[in-house]
Amino acid sequence: MKQILIADDHEVVRSGLRAIIETRADWVVSGEANNGRDAIALALKKKPDVAIVDYSMPIMNGLEVSRRIKFHGLRAEVLILTMHESEEILTEVLLAGVRGFLLKSDARSHLIAAVEALLEHRPYFTGVLLEKLLREYLSNKKDRSDVLLSSREQSVVQLVAEGHTNKSVSAVLNLSAKTVETHRASAMRKLGISSTAELVRYAIRTKLVGL
Known part of the structure; x- marks a missing residue:
């Protein structure tokens, strides 16, 4: 079966x-x-x-x-x-x-x-x-490999866009808060954005989160 x-x-x-x-x-x-x-x-x-x-x-x-x-x-x-x-x-x-x-x-x-x-x-x-x-x-x-987010960066972006704080993201992914912040900053740098609002818009546009 x-x-x-x-x-x-x-x-x-x-x-x-x-x-x-x-x-x-x-x-x-x-x-x-x-x-x-x-x-x-x-x-x-x-x-x-x-x-x-x-x-x-x-x-x-x-x-x-x-x-x-x-x-x-x-x-x-x-x-x-x-x-x-x-x-x-x-x-x-x-x-x-x-x-x-x-x-x-x-x-x-x-x-x-x-x-x-x-x-x-x-x-x-x-x-x-x-x-x-x-x-x-x-x-x-x-x-494209240099532009795409890593799996960790993608996971952090999704959780941030869902409203999680760095602390709760670190709990979900079993990472330190400092590591979460590093991934978040790296993702924002790759995407050329500077605010959480832009990060949320990116996550919605790429279907990482639903409306």
């Missing part, structure tokens, strides 16, 4: 994904999470074969969940779900080593195929712009 983990902060989305997954007699939903931190805890406990993870989630986004799954050496392949198709998001997904990427609008018709591919450790990507974005990513990878 193949174990599937679902992580999305909208219950109706989780229910819809579960209904599709449960059409397969040899698959079972082993757990559901509504934020990134719970998703990691469930992945460590349940050790699923595939984790279906929303890109935009509270506390820790889908990419941070993916990185931590890899960090802990779990076997789970990750399928990132997103409502938004953009070069920026796709680039981040590829740099994080994620092998599955699916638009939520395609889930009804492509979810089964995507999970089947990941269970066989094959990549699965869909989307009208994917081929174009992939070409652009491969041609610009070196230039």
